[in-house]
Amino acid sequence: MAEIQLRNVGKRWGSFVGVHNFDLTIADREFLVLLGPSGCGKTTTMRMIAGLEDVTEGEILVDGKVVNDLEPKDRDVAMVFQSYALYPNMNVYENIRFPLKVRGIDPTTHDDKVRSASAMVELDDFLHRKPAELSGGQRQRVALARAIVREPNVFLMDEPLSNLDAKLRVSTRAQIKNLSHELAVTTIYVTHDQIEAMTLADRVVVMKQGVVQQVGSPTEIYDRPANTFVASFIGSPAMNLMDGEVSGGVFRAEHVEISVDAPDGPMTLGFRAEDASLAEGNGQITAPIYTLELLGDATMISVRVGGALVSVKADKAFRAEIGEPVSFSVPKEICHLFEAESGARIGELPH
The missing domain is CATH 3.40.50.300 (P-loop containing nucleotide triphosphate hydrolases)
Structure with missing residues (x-):
């Protein structure tokens, strides 16, 4: 041995x-x-x-x-x-x-x-x-x-x-x-x-x-x-990562407003596709559908946020057209926060 x-x-x-x-x-x-x-x-x-x-x-x-x-x-x-x-x-x-x-x-x-x-x-x-x-x-x-x-x-x-x-x-x-x-x-x-x-x-x-x-x-x-780097390398699909700015406990980017426990300043926010969900109307992310992928057991919906593609898993029965607006629920407890410059993880996930 x-x-x-x-x-x-x-x-x-x-x-x-x-x-x-x-x-x-x-x-x-x-x-x-x-x-x-x-x-x-x-x-x-x-x-x-x-x-x-x-x-x-x-x-x-x-x-x-x-x-x-x-x-x-x-x-x-x-x-x-x-x-x-x-x-x-x-x-x-x-x-x-x-x-x-x-x-x-x-x-x-x-x-x-x-x-x-x-x-x-x-x-x-x-x-x-x-x-x-x-x-x-x-x-x-x-x-x-x-x-x-x-x-x-x-x-x-x-x-x-x-x-x-x-x-x-x-x-x-x-x-x-x-x-x-x-x-x-x-x-x-x-x-x-x-x-x-x-x-x-x-x-x-x-x-x-x-x-x-x-x-x-x-x-x-x-x-x-x-x-x-690790967040983007592990997972299929990889973790969604969005660059934005935190101000007054809210992370903001194009089409995005998510409450977070973090100091003000530039930040990268991440979450997994399976952790978010479709919202009726006022979700934390609202944007036109960029693409839909039928996976058999689920439907992967992607939208563009700034320069990034953000994906969320929906029910396999979900149907919509590309370009239609869609809203996602992204509660803060599923979010990962990373320093904008170094990419290093900030703190631990809240429990």
Whole structure:
């Protein structure tokens, strides 16, 4: 089992900072997700843990032992890549078995280990096939089985679902969730997909430009985003954010007047689409409908507020035309307030 500590870890290439002062302890058996847009430093952080990138500053410890100078093969981690990285000339059985051969594991145990790993990812009927004869989802499951068969201390997964179509992504995500529960191995998972982060993680690390923005459970990050970047990155749709001015306990922007507990001055106000509701007439936001989207279980109504699109979920039976005026109820207890300049969260939500 493995607890991983990153102590003020940084990575620089000349003057370019890829990861800045990353400081975190990942608990034994925890499923940690590194989340952020392309270029935010999440894959670089994972590659430093794996030993595929050198650390510029700081230390990486596994179970209290510094591993900065250990070769990747000596770190007891198994990595699952976005690109599957399978051997095209070997069948599925041999692809899964390969790590056992490389590590000199007793050959008499190979068959049991390979079949146990393949059963976990439902590949028993495909062991004789070559990678070229498999679908993308099947290839990704071979890559997972090849990682499982090693019985490592740590799983590292780098965007493993990003090459799959939407339906396969959902089923493979469920499989990874179930596997992590069964195997109970420390897992670090990199993604730019906030739905993967919300559904898989025990804790999420949100990153931007090499800097950690917030660390917390999916619920904490969803309910109390630390700043406007996190608020706009988590949630589907993302949190509505509006720039405006507070005066005399009222936040004002184009088409908007909302009572708030905040000092006077410029501010960004946010709320989730599912927390607001349609109002009969005098709501806190009144504007013409910009677009309507039927989602099946609900109707998403969007209006323009200044330069921002603001969305609210309505009943699936709601019908109206684009351009018709609509009014939303936005009570102050559902509102999040952020500093206009820094984007940092102001205080806590009232209860």
